Amino acid sequence: MMNKSLNCIKNRFFPLGTAAVVLLMFVVPIHSKVAHAVPTQIEQNSYFFEELLKSCQASYLKKVSMQSLIRAGLLSFVEESGCVLHWGSGKIKVRCYHETVTHDLPLDAADDGAKLLARVILLNTVSKSSVQSLREAVAKGIVNSLGDPFTAYLAPGEVQQLKRYGHWSVGVAMDPKHPDRVHGVRPGSSADMRGVFVGDRLLRVDGQSVNGKYYSEMSAILVGPPEERVTIELSRDDGIHRFQLNRSDEESIPIWAQKIHKDLLYMRPGKFDNGMADTMWVQLAAHAQVKGVILDLRHNPGGLLSEGISFLNGFVGEGALGSVHPRAGHPVQSYKASQAHVLSELPIVILVDGGTASVAEFVALVLKERLGAALVGQSTLGKGRVQRVISLPDSGAMRISVAELVGPSGQRIKKSLEVDHFLAPAAGNTAISGKNPAEDSWVAFGVGLLRKK
Structure with a gap:
């Protein structure tokens, strides 16, 4: 009876017999090892370069050819390694001492370019550079060939x-x-x-x-x-x-709003992080009946565009607030004022300097174009970009510009915003360093402008 039961179990679960069971005991571990094989160094580097190349071509705010990216990577490699690159006559040759890697032209596929780059960084038999330093040099060369100083590969x-x-x-x-x-x-x-x-x-x-x-x-x-x-x-x-x-x-800029000279308002919004605009307008509720505003954006790094738009809604009651322009062929995102303005029709002076960047520059541009705000101080950084951060397989990352910020009149922040009134660097106490705004020479200049309006 027991033998019959065992045979029943064996036939039900192992219909191929005991031999099949023995075979499976050996086959499964072998397949398991193959499925989880550790990638070779060439495979790892190839995967990294392919992700980098595809991200550059797909995400950057301007169209770029794959072949130009690959060429830039090879040029960076030979500069770092001392090897020789020949590009022409329908073929690429990279020679390092006695070793040579070749590839036919054109080279316009990311996977082919990635495999080539992965092979050449292992050819380095002359230079003392490590494979990691060569990979990073090639990656930086690829990304910097885009021509945008704000787009960068970060090791x-x-x-x-x-x-x-x-x-x-x-x-x-x-x-x-x-x-x-x-x-x-x-x-x-x-x-x-x-x-x-x-x-x-x-x-x-x-x-x-x-x-x-x-x-x-x-x-x-x-x-x-x-x-x-x-x-x-x-x-x-x-x-x-x-x-x-x-x-x-650098980003510790407390939100600050206070009356100065009885009827003027000094505002320092801080970085444009989540909730900044709401916090700013709550503070403003205690400062009604003012006749002018000094907006201090010195060394403001920008932040979230959504906060910049919310902040602008407190000044501009209706109409255009600018737009975001991605690469050609992608839809433009336009913004309009969406609520009743808090500080309507007030003269505004905006303090800016070389550290005023990104969304802070956009806010300054919109207020200048829509409300005639005067820009005072020194030219801004010129970072009119929307950016993404893309994680890469080597635990590095790419910070890439995906769109441009454009003012209501169509002006792009391709370079620094120029000021209406240039000022020498403020000496001594300044409002941005936590001192009383009344002791700040730039604020005093802004007060003088507002009194004339």
Whole structure:
């Protein structure tokens, strides 16, 4: 009886017999190993480059050919490695010492280009560069070939540095077109107090040369732990200067609204983060019956476009508030005022400088075009972009511009917004560094303009 039951079970669950059971015991582990095989170094690098190339071509705000991206990557490789590239006569050749990799032209598929790049970075038999440093150099070359200083590949180490200390820097904004030039100095920062000036050329940071660094790399170099002092070396007309600087929280700009001179309103909105506009307008409820507004956007990094639009709704009661223009062939997103304005028909003076960027620039442009606001101070950064951050397989990331911010009249912020009234850097106490606005020379100039209106 027991044997009959066992045979029944065996026939039900193992109809092929005991031999099949033995075979399965050996076959399953073999298949399991194949399915979970560790990718080779070429496969890993190929996957990374393919994701990078596809993201550049699909997301960037302008159309770009795949072949131009691949060529840029190869040029960066030979510059970093010392190898030789021949591109022409229907063929690509990369020669490193006694090894050569070839590929037919045209080369317009991301997977083919990725495989080629993955192979050539393993050819490096002459240079002392590691495969990782070569991969990062190639990635930076590809992304920087797009021609946008705000679009950048961030290596894994840079991603971690910016995640941990991204808000902590020395108080300078570098020039996107000339990354070693100081474009703006945050009032009250260590750089400001020590005597760093707009136009200074940065030579070294903690002994490390910044020659040839991209704009995005400069940001990663200048940020770091708040407790560490930073030694910078810079040049100006009167020679070489060295400064030891302290880092401060660059995005710590408390929301501030207060009456000055009895009938004027000083406003400092802070970074355009979630809820900023609502907080700003709650504060304004206590400051009615004003005759003019000074809006302080100095060294404001921007933030969320949605908050910028909500903020503008408090000034502009109806009509266009500008638009977002992605690459050709994609729909334009237009914005219009959607609620009753809080501060209607008031004269406005906007304080800006080289650190005023992105959504802060957009807000300034809209108020200038719609309400005739006067821009006072120094030219802005010129970052009129909407950006995305794309994670990459190497634990790095790409910060990429996907659209342009456009004012109500159609003006794009392709370069710095120029001011109506240029001012020299404010000396001593400034409102943005937490001092009384009445002690700020730029605010005083704005008050004078409002009194004339």
